[in-house]
Amino acid sequence: MAAKSKTDHRPVAPALLRWYDKHARVLPWRSRPGEHADPYAVWLSEIMLQQTTVATVGKYFRDFMQRWPTVEQLAAAPIDDVMKRWAGLGYYSRARNLHACAVMVAHDYNGQFPDDEAALQKLPGIGPYTAAAITAIAFGKRATVIDGNVDRVVTRLFAIEMPLPLSKPEIRAQAETLTPDKRAGDFAQAMMDLGATICTPKSPSCNRCPLTEVCDAYAQGIADTLPRRAPKKPRPVRHGACFFVTRPDGAVLLRKRVAKGLLGGMMEVPTTPWLDAAAEDYSEFAPLKAKWKKRMGLVEHTFTHFHLILTVFVGAAGAKEAAKAGGVWTAQDELAGEALPSLMRKVVALAMPDEGPLFSKQSKK
């Protein structure tokens, strides 16, 4: 249930839309204020933006739109190509769902995204947030879009002191009351822009905000203390090792991870299971017989639910031994174009310190 506020928040939508008409961020997937965007571009950008910043998504979005300008072209692309172009964006189940969704829209919907939230949520990878965003932004229909920025802005407008995530139902109820019947897509993007540029997590710039007169947190002088958050549990730490092995022609052994689960379907430098404690000896997991040398330093990577620390071993395999190994031997100058997630790019960087970061090479492909 929405808490009672004495403030009349009806001026929020008109004031914010006036501000948006002047100050909307220019983003590659965006139409101009007042215009509807291409549903394919909105969907693609929204999937990429889940858990990922606007700054990171830009080049990936442009690359996908250039390679696959329509949903039919994306549907026709081999999944391995999609995974390769997604490498580095993280949360790889998104890429598999992206492709599955493109196939479904191309085949079952004649290449047209449905324009209502319920139908959109039946498509792979589209949850309530993305369905609302596509409905509002691409089709201009009323839908309440709530992302992290909107959580923060609404929490402050209504001075909601209950900590996140407990306050989510109240935030939704209050956000519903703010959403206008017209220009719902612009309103959603305006809320996101306000949260990203003015009502920022630390030190909000209230002196530049178009909503100060209707903001309860501002009136009470508590804006920068909101939203409150329930204390987080410490992230568990897991440990493992990777085996970076070359054969006589310099090719490197990679393996494809199983399709389901973390980094599913992506390529990897052969790795051990990730364990709750560091092992004394990882040799039983080595992909082949070789003289393994431990690299100085460790690879560390933080996933949503745990932190991972990897030891990296390097080795050289003879031709006979290499022929027996399962996996894919990949030329070193082709590593950058492989579907290697960021974690594995860090492993390669530690194993081949003179080669520089793989991401800069990938962009040339």
Ligand code: SF4
């Ligand atoms: S007045 Fe300050 S706290 Fe309130 S919405 Fe604007 S920037 Fe955020």
